[in-house]
Amino acid sequence: MCCECNDRIDEDDACWVNGNSYCTDCVNYCENCHEHFTDDCYTVYTVQNNRGYNIQVCERCAQEDYYYCEGCHEYYHPDNTHYTDNGAYCDDCYDDRFVRCDNCCDDVDKDDAEEIDGEYYCESCADDMRAELEDEDDEEEAA
Ligand SMILES: [Zn+2]
Numbered sequence: 001m002c003c004e005c006n007d008r009i010d011e012d013d014a015c016w017v018n019g020n021s022y023c024t025d026c027v028n029y030c031e032n033c034h035e036h037f038t039d040d041c042y043t044v045y046t047v048q049n050n051r052g053y054n055i056q057v058c059e060r061c062a063q064e065d066y067y068y069c070e071g072c073h074e075y076y077h078p079d080n081t082h083y084t085d086n087g088a089y090c091d092d093c094y095d096d097r098f099v100r101c102d103n104c105c106d107d108v109d110k111d112d113a114e115e116i117d118g119e120y121y122c123e124s125c126a127d128d129m130r131a132e133l134e135d136e137d138d139e140e141e142a143a
């Protein structure tokens with residue numbers, strides 16, 4: 001007997017949560033830790049796994065094993081997440097907002113990035129690059 005909807009269930013089909021038996025319709029299944037849980041225990045979270053599919057997981061797994069994207073406010077697998085000084089971002093949001101400095105490999109906000117010869121640089125590397133380019137120019141002129 002399901003303690004939620006009082007449906008009859010076969011012993012084999014029963015899902016046990018906190019010592020109570022439930023039918024499969026009345027429990028949620030976490031595709032990450034492979035445990036059944038009820039809405040009372042955890043909220044169901046939809047997260048994106050490392051292959052880009054949305055899966056349903058328990059709150060605990062979402063918070064411990066997945067990263068919350070600051071851009072689109074969804075949970076993503078760590079493989080598909082970038083960490084920046086401003087928090088974690090999924091691949092898409094990262095591409096939208098950041099570029100990688102070609103020199104120091106730091107994540108740079110697109111607004112702050114500077115493009116030199118088709119590559120992006122953070123502000124301090126951009127200054128270095130420009131100084132270097134000017135040096136080269138000077139040398140060429142001197143030669
Ligand atoms: Zn039920």
Ligand SMILES: [Zn+2]
Pocket residue numbers: 030031032033034035057058059060061
């Ligand atoms: Zn879980």
Ligand SMILES: [Zn+2]
Pocket residue numbers: 069070071072073074089090091092093094
């Ligand atoms: Zn995102």
Ligand SMILES: [Zn+2]
Pocket residue numbers: 101102103104105106121122123124125126
């Ligand atoms: Zn840099």
